Amino acid sequence: MGATTLQNIADNIAFIETASLRTRLGDALPVAEALVERVRALPGVQQVAYAGSLRRGRDTVGDIDLLVATTHATPIMDAFTTFPEVARVLAHGDTKSSVRLKHGMQVDLRAVPPAVWGAALLYFTGSKEHNVLLRERAQKRHMRLNEYGLFPDDGHTEPPQTRGVKPVAADTEEAIYKALHIAWVPPELREGRTECDAAPPELLQVGDIRRELHCHTTASDGSCSIEQMVLEAKRRGFDCIAITDHSRSSAQANGLSVERLREHIAAVHAVRDRVQGIHVLAGSEVDILADGHLDYPDEVLAELDWVVASPHTALKQSSEAATQRLLAAIANPHVRVMGHPSGRIIGGRPGLEPDWQAVFAAAAKARVALEINANPMRLDLRDQLVHAALAAGCLISINTDAHGLDNFDLLRFGVTTGRRGGLTAEHCVNAWPWKRFEAWRASRG
Ligand SMILES: [Zn+2]
Ligand SMILES: [Zn+2]
Structure with a gap:
């Protein structure tokens, strides 16, 4: 070998x-x-x-x-x-x-004991690296931090809690951060990086999400009808849902031929006209083929309201090939979102490893959003890549990739992953007011 x-x-x-x-x-x-x-x-x-x-x-x-x-x-x-x-x-x-x-x-x-709850919760939440930052901050302020509280540093070698020393703060996390002159850090950001240097941004919350932009119906490999998915999105208070069944190369997922896609677009539009109170987009999750071509020709993509482009096969190709592949998809003017950009399955396969900086730079310039696929098997983009994408100026779209009604519940895992990357509502297209989203959606193609 x-x-x-x-x-x-x-x-x-x-x-x-x-x-x-x-x-x-x-x-x-x-x-x-x-x-x-x-x-x-x-x-x-x-x-x-x-x-x-x-x-x-x-x-x-x-x-x-x-x-x-x-x-x-x-x-x-x-x-x-x-x-x-x-x-x-x-x-x-x-x-x-x-x-x-x-x-x-x-x-x-x-x-x-209830009196030390905050100190214990802080300590056992970690990370170890974050706790090191906090202890260093405490030392600078002549204090000692451990799982029993934040204490004045009186120079004794014996731990303060065993000597009856009264803590400066111990009962809540907020009190401890405050005494250290640090804004409370959301747990998702406690990784020992720069989270103690400045007040953290107001991170995205599940309640900020206004629309689902990637889901499947029985037309491909979903388990519900178009109408069921639309009504579920409406029931959950969303202002929009994009129906994005698989494209023709995804044969194992019953991907749609061009002929079936055209019937499907008409069917989605019929539901759109029938159901009031929610915007319904006729979309597709189009395969990004191994060479970067999309699975439908441009004139067919132009018939859609919404295009998510995703890699599904050839996920072991070289970094160079993966980079060219994703850059080619971003360059297509019909594409609004790149779905699960790496194709990884957690505990299953690592997925594509392109030059992410090149991908992020191109996506930021073209204003193509990168997806955080909220399915906990995927969580793709992953947290650190979300952070890098935001630093490069990218937009993010969080979608459950729902194949059935229960899957809408997966949203929180995507939001958590976004929060770990420092995502705010400002940079998440699912959280934008409708007019802003619609202007962005209509700005390419
Ligand atoms: Zn997919
Ligand atoms: Zn999908």
Whole structure:
């Protein structure tokens, strides 16, 4: 075997090893939320939350860290270790217990006195790198920060909490940040970068999203009709939905021939005319073929209200080929959004690795939005690439890529990923007022 082949194998093994140890956000979060509600119902619980990388919204997490504020920890620990979803108790202590759940995840529960809730939540949310920044800031201000509070630094080597020293702040995160003269940092930004240097931007929230711009119906591989999808979007308070079934090369997804696409456009427009109170766009999720050509000719794309262009195949091509491919799609004047730009599947495949700076520069110039696909299998663009794309001046579009009505619920994972990249409503086309969105939509093609 050649050196390249061996390196590819080594890379793949490394990828699989790191991928398999962690759980996707979309799998871990509902489990954690259910446990939080179960713990909240126990007597003596004053506060309960999940912390760690889950609270920071990372795309994968290791363990679930739960924190509870109480003055009576023992019965809470006893109850926790006998929850029905527990397969094995790994540790059972007075203030900390660890269990393995039946489906495999490890959950740690720590109990702290209510007076130190904020310090503990801050500490166990992390990241380690963010905590280092906070401790450095505390030292500069002649204070000491640990999981029991922010204390005056009196020069003793013994920890202040064991000597009865009164903390400067401990009960809430807000009080601790305030005492350090740092604006409260949303957990998604606590990664030890520049988040303590200036007040963070007002990050995008789920409630800011006004429209879904990428979804599928039974015309390709979705499970609902056009009308069902439109009514669901309307029910959720959206002002617009773009129906974007697959293009002809996606045979496995029942992609539409040009002839079927034309019938489909007419069908979407018929629903548009029938259902009042929501804008309905007849779109397509057009394959970006391996060489950068789009899967329909330009004169067909011109018949659509909306074009999302996405890579689906040839996801192992070289970085050079991937760059040329994505640049060619951006250059097509009908394209408004690049869907799941890398094509990665978390824990499944790494996806394309183009020269992202070149892709972002071109997308910013052409005002083509880059998608954060909210499906927790994808979360593509990923968080750090969102950050880089925003720095390059790109627009972002967050879409659930819904194949059924339940999939609309995936939106929050895309929003979390955007927040981790520093996304605000200003740079997310799904959050713009309708007139601004419509002017941008009509500005190319
Ligand atoms: Zn797709
Ligand atoms: Zn799709």
